[in-house]
Amino acid sequence: MNPFRFNCVTHGYGGYGSGFNKLRNPNDVFVDSIGNIFISDYGNRRIQKWNVNSTGQGITTVGGDSNFDPQGIFVTQQGDIYVSESHIIDSSSRIVKYSSSLNSLTKFAAFSTTDLGMVTGIVLDQCDNVYVADYNKHQILKFNNNSYVGLTVAGITGKMGTNSSYHLNRPQDVTLDQYGNLYIADTSNRRIQRVIVQDGSGTTMMETIVETTQYVPKSIAFDSKWNLYISDSNNHRIQRYDFKGGDLYC
The missing domain is CATH 2.40.10.500 (Thrombin, subunit H)
Structure with missing residues (x-):
């Protein structure tokens, strides 16, 4: 049963x-x-x-x-x-x-068109700062609360990349965990990237947490228990990565 x-x-x-x-x-x-x-x-x-x-x-x-x-x-x-x-x-x-x-x-x-390419995914943190995925310019932008100036917090503006954890390639979605770390559906690189804000100084580190050659992640979200859900377009499925406790995302 x-x-x-x-x-x-x-x-x-x-x-x-x-x-x-x-x-x-x-x-x-x-x-x-x-x-x-x-x-x-x-x-x-x-x-x-x-x-x-x-x-x-x-x-x-x-x-x-x-x-x-x-x-x-x-x-x-x-x-x-x-x-x-x-x-x-x-x-x-x-x-x-x-x-x-x-x-x-x-x-x-x-x-x-000189400022931004094609915005897709969007998320806000607890301070009402806005993060958007810029699909065409291969970056994640952050707009501080009530600010019209976007800061690149992941990727390199206008430059796609496939061999570096610091490059993105047509990201379609972005979300945040409970600690303020970013998770990015790096669609054309066929992976999920995590950006860890280490000390509040603006220093970031990107790392790959999911990657396969047949993987096309397009959307990403956490549930209330911080399990991670990913829509994998190429394989026609939704994946869930369970949160097992501890300080996994810092």
Whole structure:
């Protein structure tokens, strides 16, 4: 007998569409601390929210217009929604913030093609600093709280690399552990990279924690128990790496 049992609830029914119960080419998903589900509904240019235990229609919380191209999504404990956007037509990128208290959408940061390539994954730390994966420029950028200046914290801007732990090659996602260390889906290098911030001085160290020749990691996330989940596109699977206790991530 299989000891694991799951109930599957699907959001988005009967193929793609623009109704509140449908999706079109969703890019990312985020589950908040109480179980509400937020989906980056790229094809419909919106962020859809399904309240916890809902099996019906979603609610459009952000977007729904022709100027919104959502990629990654992150929701804070206060309910503010951060979205990374990359526009295919003019190759521009930006980060937008939806304030739940003000019920308004503001441009957190905007970039020309000379500043940023294509932003995909996004995550915030406990101090509301923003980290984004820049797919085209092979880097992870950090924006300190309320700052519009991005700092490269992993990779070398505009330079892909395959033979060094300090290079990235088209990273698609980034997340943080409980100690503030970065985990990166270094997609075209077929590996997961970890960036350890050692002493707060800005010194970083990158190391490979997962790597195989047939590996194409595209998304990465921790659960509430700090088990690590990775979507492996090439092998059509989700992998879980269990946290066994101790100070594994420092």
